[in-house]
Amino acid sequence: MVSTGVEDLDRILEGKGYPERSAILLISPPGAGKAPLAYLFLKSGFISSDAVMCITSKPVDDLLSDMGVFGVDKQSPARYIQCFADKSQYNMSNLTNLFIEIKRQVDALAVISKRIYIDIISPLFMLHSPKMVYMFMSSLLQYFKDHGATVVASLDEGVVALEAQRSMEMIFDGTIEIKLCEERFNIIPLMRVKKMLGIAPSFSYYRLGVSKGEVHFYDFNT
Amino acid sequence: MISTLEILILFVGGITLISLAYSSFWSFAIRKALYGKIYRKRALWTGSFATYSALEIALIVYLPNVVGSLVVDLTWLVVGSALLFILTAWISSTVKVVISLDPFHRNRMKWSQSEKFVWLISAIIVAMNILPALIMLGYVNYVSAFSILDYVQTGLFIALFTYLILVVFAYQSVIFDRLLKAYLKSFFYLLIVLMLSIALSPVALTLGLFIGPFALTDSLLILSAFFMYRMSKSLAPVVAKSNIT
Numbered sequence: 001m002v003s004t005g006v007e008d009l010d011r012i013l014e015g016k017g018y019p020e021r022s023a024i025l026l027i028s029p030p031g032a033g034k035a036p037l038a039y040l041f042l043k044s045g046f047i048s049s050d051a052v053m054c055i056t057s058k059p060v061d062d063l064l065s066d067m068g069v070f071g072v073d074k075q076s077p078a079r080y081i082q083c084f085a086d087k088s089q090y091n092m093s094n095l096t097n098l099f100i101e102i103k104r105q106v107d108a109l110a111v112i113s114k115r116i117y118i119d120i121i122s123p124l125f126m127l128h129s130p131k132m133v134y135m136f137m138s139s140l141l142q143y144f145k146d147h148g149a150t151v152v153a154s155l156d157e158g159v160v161a162l163e164a165q166r167s168m169e170m171i172f173d174g175t176i177e178i179k180l181c182e183e184r185f186n187i188i189p190l191m192r193v194k195k196m197l198g199i200a201p202s203f204s205y206y207r208l209g210v211s212k213g214e215v216h217f218y219d220f221n222t
Numbered sequence: 223m224i225s226t227l228e229i230l231i232l233f234v235g236g237i238t239l240i241s242l243a244y245s246s247f248w249s250f251a252i253r254k255a256l257y258g259k260i261y262r263k264r265a266l267w268t269g270s271f272a273t274y275s276a277l278e279i280a281l282i283v284y285l286p287n288v289v290g291s292l293v294v295d296l297t298w299l300v301v302g303s304a305l306l307f308i309l310t311a312w313i314s315s316t317v318k319v320v321i322s323l324d325p326f327h328r329n330r331m332k333w334s335q336s337e338k339f340v341w342l343i344s345a346i347i348v349a350m351n352i353l354p355a356l357i358m359l360g361y362v363n364y365v366s367a368f369s370i371l372d373y374v375q376t377g378l379f380i381a382l383f384t385y386l387i388l389v390v391f392a393y394q395s396v397i398f399d400r401l402l403k404a405y406l407k408s409f410f411y412l413l414i415v416l417m418l419s420i421a422l423s424p425v426a427l428t429l430g431l432f433i434g435p436f437a438l439t440d441s442l443l444i445l446s447a448f449f450m451y452r453m454s455k456s457l458a459p460v461v462a463k464s465n466i467t
Contacts, residue, residue, distance in 0.1 A: 029458040030323065031258025057325055085325040092325060123325030126398035158401040158459040159323070180255050180460045185247075187255040187460055205466060210257045 002115070002150045005044030006037065008217040009176075012193060012206065018174065019197045023141045023151040025168060028178030032189055033208050034154040036215050037176070038117045039070040041152050042078065045115035052078040053109065053149075055102060056119040057085070057092065070213045079105055083120050085127060092120060092127055095136045102140065106147055114149035121153055121168060125160040130167055138171050173197040178208060190220055234444060235283030239276055241447040245454040246272035252457045260318045265457050267312035272450045274308055279443060303351045306344040306382075309416075313340075313386055316409065320393045323402060331389045343382050350374070376420065383417035405456035412449040415442050 001016040010017045018024050018041075026034040045052045056063055060080045068074060081102060083090040089101050106114070118140075124133045137153075144151050155168055157179075169175050174196040181190045189208040195201060206217035224232075249269030256262050317333050390413060394406035419442040 030319075031256045031261030032458065033257045036257060057327075058322075059327075084327075122323075126325050156323075156399075159399045179466065180252070180458055181463055181466055182460050183463045185251070187248075187251040189255050189257075190466065 003044045003048070004037070005040030005042070006215045006217070008206075008215070009037070012217060013196060014199055016199075018150055018152075020150060021145045021148060022173040022197050023145065023153065023171070024174040024176060024196075025172035026152060026154045026176050026178070027157050027165065027169075028154075028189075029158050029180055030156045032157075032180060033178050033191075033210055033215070034156075035066060035119075036070060036210050038119070038152050038154060039067045039072060040215060042067070042115060042117055043070060043072045046072065046076045046078075048113075049111070050113045050115045051109040051111035052076070053081065053105065053114065053116045054078060054119070055081045055083065055116065057083050057123045058119065079109065081105055083123075085123065092123060095124075095128065095132060099136065099140060103143060106144065106149070112148045114144075114147065116144055116149045116151045118151060118153035122156040122159050125164055130161070130164040133164070134167050134171065137168065141171060169194070181205075188220075191217060231283060235279055238444045238447040239279050239283070241451050242272050242276035242279065245269075245447070245450040246276060248454040249457060252454075252460070256458065260315065260322055261458070263315040264312075264319050267308065267315050268450075268453055268457060270308050271312055272454065274305065275443060275446065275450065279447075303348040306347055309386070310337075310340055310344050313389065316406070317389065317393060320397055320402065320406070323399050324397065331385075331392050333389055336385075336389075340382065340385065343378060347378050347382070350378075379420050380417060383413060383420065387413045387417065401456055401459065405453050408449040408452040408456065412446050412453070415446045415449065418442055 001018065002020055002022075003017040004010050004013065026037055028034045042052050042054070054063065060082050063080065064072075064074045081090055082088075083092045083098065085092050090098060092098060106116075121133070121137065124136070128136075141151060153172070155165060157165070175194040176191060177194045178189055178191050180187050190205040191208045192205045193199070193202055205220045207220040209216040209218060246269050249265050249272060253262050253265035253269060256265060314337055317337075321327055321329065321333075387410065390406055390410050394403065394410055397403050397406065422442075
């Protein structure tokens with residue numbers, strides 16, 4: 001098993017973390033807490049000397065600055081692939097070429113155990129049809145898993161159509177969902193493990209707390 | 223004896239006030255729940271503008287007698303000047319969210335460069351707004367060009383708003399995200415309403431279109447309250463607790 005990097009989440013996942021060579025999808029509204037979970041997953045990878053790779057549409061400097069809040073050193077040996085929509089070798093408009101380029105980078109990773117963070121699904125849906133994204137992501141995830149990688153990917157809720165979101169959930173081994181919930185005069189972020197390979201489905205929600213570079217989950221009674 | 227018109231004004235003002243107060247509460251509540259810095263900032267400025275508008279409505283509709291004393295008028299002038307700063311900060315935070323969610327990371331209307339210029343124009347308008355206050359206090363001698371200054375200020379206001387509307391429109395036309403699109407659409411309409419209220423202000427005065435304490439221009443705020451409500455609701459998708467059990 002691969003630690004999620006969040007002690008509370010490891011505990012929720014029956015003390016195991018994510019299954020090895022699996023692909024986990026994090027879904028939440030933009031800015032609601034997917035990124036901290038992904039950063040801590042990568043940080044845990046640095047600690048356990050795994051090969052770490054980020055595939056993102058964000059400028060790498062911004063990503064490093066965000067990750068710094070969670071104690072990820074800028075000098076940590078990670079491979080960053082910044083994808084663009086209209087230029088560079090990592091062009092999101094050309095999925096065939098993008099697949100080849102990413103494969104090349106994965107092949108170059110010497111370490112067997114790999115952790116990969118994918119943050120380009122929402123932009124892909126903006127550029128391509130759901131069918132194209134489905135085919136691309138299915139092939140990519142399969143390739144990653146075949147090469148010893150545990151993958152965490154993020155998807156913005158409300159940005160893509162619900163059908164597109166559901167199609168993505170189908171090709172991932174696990175789905176962690178963060179929702180903003182209205183309770184009395186408060187809006188609170190809640191997390192639930194919607195599905196996870198090897199773990200019985202649960203309908204329990206946990207209250208998400210992000211502070212001082214740490215993520216905690218608290219029991220929440222619905 | 224309260225006239226029917228006054229009752230109507232109080233009623234409409236009440237609805238506007240409640241709507242703005244709710245938008246403000248909702249925006250700040252979402253800000254508290256979010257983690258992402260740029261999204262929190264956008265929620266903060268959305269809430270700030272709603273709060274500002276609610277205070278303005280409360281003062282105009284429910285506390286009209288307070289307006290009139292020198293100290294209150296001066297305070298009102300300074301507070302009123304904050305409008306442009308809040309608006310600029312709000313647009314800036316919104317544009318940053320849009321750029322972040324745009325797969326092309328497009329810098330429409332060269333916002334990263336022109337933002338500084340917009341801040342400068344805002345500062346000039348605020349200074350021009352505060353000048354009359356200083357005149358009233360006797361710190362600055364009365365200048366005959368006072369009315370010209372007023373026209374220049376209105377002109378600058380309109381120019382600035384036109385540019386801000388264009389910025390929002392430029393982003394709104396290219397964004398894919400349906401939630402953000404809804405937010406920007408309401409923002410676009412809100413800016414038009416605000417600009418209309420500023421542009422119509424001298425016209426309303428000239429034509430004597432004031433109806434009691436509720437001016438023609440201020441009535442446009444009712445419309446802006448509706449757009450504020452829609453914007454606060456488009457900040458993030460929120461589910462009711464009953465829907466997750």
